[in-house]
Amino acid sequence: MEDGKLTVRAVERALDIMLCFTGASELTLTEIASRAQLHKSTVHRLLASLEGKGFIMRDGSTDKYRLGYRLWELSANLSKEGDPGIILLPEMERLRDQLGETISLYVQDGLVRVRVQAVQSNHAIRRVAPVGARMPLYVGASSKVLVAFAEPALQEQLLASADWPTGLDQTAFLQQLSDTRRAGFATSVEEREPGAAAVSAPVLDRGGRLVAALAVSGPANRLTLELMQEQAPLIVEAARRMGTMLR
Amino acid sequence: MEDGKLTVRAVERALDIMLCFTGASELTLTEIASRAQLHKSTVHRLLASLEGKGFIMRDGSTDKYRLGYRLWELSANLSKEGDPGIILLPEMERLRDQLGETISLYVQDGLVRVRVQAVQSNHAIRRVAPVGARMPLYVGASSKVLVAFAEPALQEQLLASADWPTGLDQTAFLQQLSDTRRAGFATSVEEREPGAAAVSAPVLDRGGRLVAALAVSGPANRLTLELMQEQAPLIVEAARRMGTMLR
DNA sequence: AACTGTGTTTCATATAGTGAAACTTTTTTT
DNA sequence: AAAAAAAGTTTCACTATATGAAACACAGTT
Numbered sequence: 001m002e003d004g005k006l007t008v009r010a011v012e013r014a015l016d017i018m019l020c021f022t023g024a025s026e027l028t029l030t031e032i033a034s035r036a037q038l039h040k041s042t043v044h045r046l047l048a049s050l051e052g053k054g055f056i057m058r059d060g061s062t063d064k065y066r067l068g069y070r071l072w073e074l075s076a077n078l079s080k081e082g083d084p085g086i087i088l089l090p091e092m093e094r095l096r097d098q099l100g101e102t103i104s105l106y107v108q109d110g111l112v113r114v115r116v117q118a119v120q121s122n123h124a125i126r127r128v129a130p131v132g133a134r135m136p137l138y139v140g141a142s143s144k145v146l147v148a149f150a151e152p153a154l155q156e157q158l159l160a161s162a163d164w165p166t167g168l169d170q171t172a173f174l175q176q177l178s179d180t181r182r183a184g185f186a187t188s189v190e191e192r193e194p195g196a197a198a199v200s201a202p203v204l205d206r207g208g209r210l211v212a213a214l215a216v217s218g219p220a221n222r223l224t225l226e227l228m229q230e231q232a233p234l235i236v237e238a239a240r241r242m243g244t245m246l247r
Numbered sequence: 248m249e250d251g252k253l254t255v256r257a258v259e260r261a262l263d264i265m266l267c268f269t270g271a272s273e274l275t276l277t278e279i280a281s282r283a284q285l286h287k288s289t290v291h292r293l294l295a296s297l298e299g300k301g302f303i304m305r306d307g308s309t310d311k312y313r314l315g316y317r318l319w320e321l322s323a324n325l326s327k328e329g330d331p332g333i334i335l336l337p338e339m340e341r342l343r344d345q346l347g348e349t350i351s352l353y354v355q356d357g358l359v360r361v362r363v364q365a366v367q368s369n370h371a372i373r374r375v376a377p378v379g380a381r382m383p384l385y386v387g388a389s390s391k392v393l394v395a396f397a398e399p400a401l402q403e404q405l406l407a408s409a410d411w412p413t414g415l416d417q418t419a420f421l422q423q424l425s426d427t428r429r430a431g432f433a434t435s436v437e438e439r440e441p442g443a444a445a446v447s448a449p450v451l452d453r454g455g456r457l458v459a460a461l462a463v464s465g466p467a468n469r470l471t472l473e474l475m476q477e478q479a480p481l482i483v484e485a486a487r488r489m490g491t492m493l494r
Numbered sequence: 495a496a497c498t499g500t501g502t503t504t505c506a507t508a509t510a511g512t513g514a515a516a517c518t519t520t521t522t523t524t
Numbered sequence: 525a526a527a528a529a530a531a532g533t534t535t536c537a538c539t540a541t542a543t544g545a546a547a548c549a550c551a552g553t554t
Contacts, residue, residue, distance in 0.1 A: 006503075008542065010511065011261040011296040019300070019317075021324050030531060039513055044533065049258040053266070059454055063520095063532095067324050069458050070266075072331055073356050075322040076363050077268050077314050083332035083363055084319055109320050116323050117333060207306055211316055253534075255511065257542065276501060286544050291502065310501090 013038060014046045018055060018067065022109050026064040079246050084211075085117045088203075088242050092119050092214070095238045099231060101218040105203070107211070108146040108154070111137050111161055121218065135192065138165055138173075141200035142213040144186035148177040149202045149210040185232045189220055197223040199232055201239040205246045214239040260285060261293045265302060265314065269356045273311040326493050331458075332364045335450075335489050339366050339461070342485045346478060348465040352450070354458070355393040355401070358384050358408055368465065382439065385412055385420075388447035389460035391433035395424040396449045396457040432479045436467055444470040446479055448486040452493045461486040 013036065020027060020035045027035070033043045047065060050056035054070035072083075079087045085105075092103045096119045105117040115133045137143045137158055147155055155177065159170055180186040185201040198217035205211050216235055217223070260283065267274060267282045274282070280290045294312060297303035301317035326334040332352075339350045343366045352364040362380045384390045384405055394402055402424065406417055427433040432448040445464035452458050463482055464470070 006292055007296045007299060008257050008261070008292050009540095010255050010257045010542080011293055012300065014255070014258040014261070015297070015300040015302060018321060021321065025324060028531075029533095040532075041513065041515095041534080042511085045253055045255050045511080046258060049254045050262070052254060053259065053262040055262060057454070057456065067321055069325060069331075069354070069452075071318055072322040072325055072363070073354050073361065074265060074268065074314055075319040076332075076354075076361055077272060078316060078319055085323075086332045086336075086364055089333075107316070107320050107323075114320065114323055116319070207304075209304065256509095257511080277499085287501080288503080288544060288546095289542080292542080 010046070013042070014050055017043065017046055017050065018071075019110075021067050026059055026062065026066040028064050032065065084246060087245055088117060089119070091238055091242050091245070092117065095214075095216070095235070096121065098234065099216055101216050101223065104142070104215045104217060106135075106142045106146065106200075106213045106215065108137065108150060109134075111158060111163065113137055113140075113143060113146055113213070116212070136163075136165075138168060139188070140192040141186040141188035141198040141217075142215045143192075144176055144180045144188070145200045145202050145213040146210065148180035148186070149204070183232075185236050187225060187228045187232075189225060195220050197225075197228065199223070199228040199235055201232070201236040203239045203246075204243045206244070211243065211246060214242065257293070260289070261297055264290065264293055264297065265318075266357075268314050269359075273306055273309065273313040275311050279312065331493060334492055335364060336366070338485055338489050338492070339364065342461075342463070342482070343368065345481065346463055348463050348470065351389070351462045351464060353382075353389040353393060353447075353460045353462065355384065355397060356381075358405060358410065360384055360387075360390060360393055360460070363459070383410075383412075385415060386435070387439040388433040388435035388445040388464075389462045391423055391427045391435070392447045392449050392460040392462075393457070395427035395433070396451070430479075432483050434472060434475045434479075436472060442467050444472075444475065446470070446475040446482055448479070448483040450486045450493075451490045453491070458490065458493060461489065 016036045017032055017038075020032050024031075029040060029043055029047065032038075032047070033040050036043065038046075047056055051058065051065075051068070054068045056065055057068040058065055076083050078084050088105060092105065096103045100121055102121045103119050104115050106113040107116050112134045113136075115135075135143070137147060147158060155174075158164070159173075164170070176186070185199060187197070187199050189197045196217060197220040198215050200213045200215040202210055203212040203214055214235060216228075216231065263283045264279055264285075267279050271278075276287060276290055276294065279285075279294070280287050283290065285293075294303055298305070298312075298315070301315045303312055304315040305312055322331070325331050335352060339352065343350045347368055349368045350366050351362050353360040354363050359381045360383075362382075382390070384394060394405060402421075405411070406420075411417070423433070432446060434444070434446050436444045443464060444467040445462050447460045447462040449457055450459040450461055461482060463475075463478065
C-alpha cells in the first residue's frame with residue numbers, strides 16, 4: 001500500500017473496534033460499523049473473534065456489545081502488584097495527607113483525559129463519584145502535562161481538531177507546553193473551572209513513556225500560584241515514585 | 248475449517264499474543280512465537296499492529312515486549328465510574344469492617360486466579376503486597392466459585408490439564424463445584440494454606456456472567472465452618488451489590 | 495572471526511478475509 | 525395486526541491479503 005508499515009489490517013480493524021468504546025459503554029453492531037467505517041459483516045466477524053477471547057461481551061438484556069473483563073485482567077499485568085489504579089493509591093493518599101488537598105490521576109484518551117483515580121481532601125469518606133470523569137485536553141494543568149509529554153503526533157492532532165475552542169490561542173498554548181516540558185510540571189488557575197487551581201506532574205514509566213498525570217487541585221484562594229510553585233517539587237517527586245511502581 | 252465459528256484468524260492470533268502476557272510481564276518476540284505457536288515473522292507483523300494502537304509497547308532498556316497502557320484506559324470503561332478495582336473497594340472495606348477479616352477479590356486467568364484487590368483485617372495500613380498474587384485454580388474457596396460459575400469449557404480444560412495435582416480426586420472436585428452452584432457460595436478449610444479458611448461468593452455482572460470471586464479469609468480457628476455458613480449470606484449479598492456497580 | 499542468538503524484511507503462493515447480497519430476526523410504524 | 529424498516533447473521537465468489545520459508549541484519553558470546 002502507501003504507508004511503509006508492515007502490519008495486519010484485520011487486527012488493526014479489530015483494535016479500532018475496541019477503541020470505539022472510549023466514552024461509549026455499549027454500542028450496537030451498526031453503531032460500531034459506522035464509527036469504525038467498516039461494513040456490517042466485517043464488524044460482525046471481528047466482534048465474534050473479540051468476543052470469543054473475552055475482549056468484548058454482550059449485554060444480557062440489551063444485546064448490545066461492550067468491552068469484556070479480559071481487559072481488566074490484562075491491565076493487572078501493567079504494574080508490579082496488579083491493577084495500576086490500586087497500586088498507585090497509597091502514594092496518592094500519602095501526598096493527600098502531606099498537602100491536604102484533593103489528588104487526582106488522569107490518563108489521556110483520544111482528545112480527552114479521564115480521571116482514573118482520586119483521593120479527596122476530605123479525610124472521612126472516599127468520594128468515588130468523580131473517578132471516570134472525562135474532560136477536554138485543551139485546558140487545565142493535567143491537560144498540559146498529558147499533551148506536553150505525549151508523542152508529538154498528539155499535539156498536531158489536538159491543534160488540528162475541529163473541536164478546538166474558538167478564542168483559545170494556539171500559540172499561547174504551545175508556549176505553555178514548552179514551559180511545562182522545561183519545568184517538569186504545569187499549573188492552572190481558573191482555566192477549566194472558575195475558582196479552582198491545580199498543579200500537575202507527569203507519571204513516566206521506566207522507559208520514560210508518559211503514563212498519566214498526577215494532579216493536586218483545590219480552591220484558587222488557597223492554592224495560589226506561589227504556593228503551587230513551592231509544592232511542585234513534592235508533586236513531581238511523588239509522580240516519579242509512582243512511575244517506578246509500574247512495570 | 249472444522250469449527251462452525253465465523254471468525255478472523257489473524258485477530259484471534261493477535262489476541263492470543265496479548266494473552267501470552269498473563270503471568271509474564273515482558274517477553275521477547277521469539278518467546279511469544281513459541282508460546283503462541285506462531286512463526287516469528289507472523290508474530291512480528293501482529294506485534295507491529297498491536298504496538299501501533301498502544302496495546303503492546305516495548306521496554307526502553309531491554310527492548311522486550313510488554314502490554315500497553317491502552318488496556319488500562321479501556322478497562323476504565325468496564326465499571327460505571329472507572330477502574331473496577333477502585334470502584335469495588337468501598338464495598339470491600341464495608342464488609343471488612345463488618346466481619347473484621349481480610350477481604351480479597353479474585354479473577355480467573357487461564358488456569359490460575361489473580362488477586363486483583365484486597366483489604367486487610369488490620370485497620371491501620373493497607374497491605375498492598377499480596378495484590379497481584381497468582382494461585383492455582385484447583386484448591387481454595389474462590390477457585391471453586393471461579394470454576395463453578397465459569398463457562399463449562401473451563402472445567403473440562405482444568406480437569407484435562409497436565410498440571411492437575413496427582414492425588415486430587417476429580418470426582419470429589421466436581422461434586423464440590425455442583426455444591427457451590429447450588430449453595431451460591433463456597434468454603435474451604437486448610438485447602439491451599441495450612442491453618443487458613445475462607446468463604447467465597449461470585450460477583451456476577453448484570454448479564455449474569457461471572458466477573459470475579461469475593462472472598463473472606465482468616466485463621467481456621469476463628470473462621471470455623473459453622474461461622475462461615477452463618478456469614479455466607481452477608482458475603483453473597485456484598486458480592487451481588489458489587490456486581491451491580493459494574494456496567 | 496566465527497558463532498549462536500536475536501529481530502527484521504522480502505517475496506511467491508494460496509489461504510483466508512472481504513463486502514455485496516440474500517436471508518432471518520427484531521423493532522417500529524401504519 | 526399487518527406492513528415496513530432496521531438490525532443482526534450467514535452465504536459465497538473473488539482477489540486482496542496474510543502467510544511462512546528463507547534470506548538478511550545486528551547484536552552479544554565464545
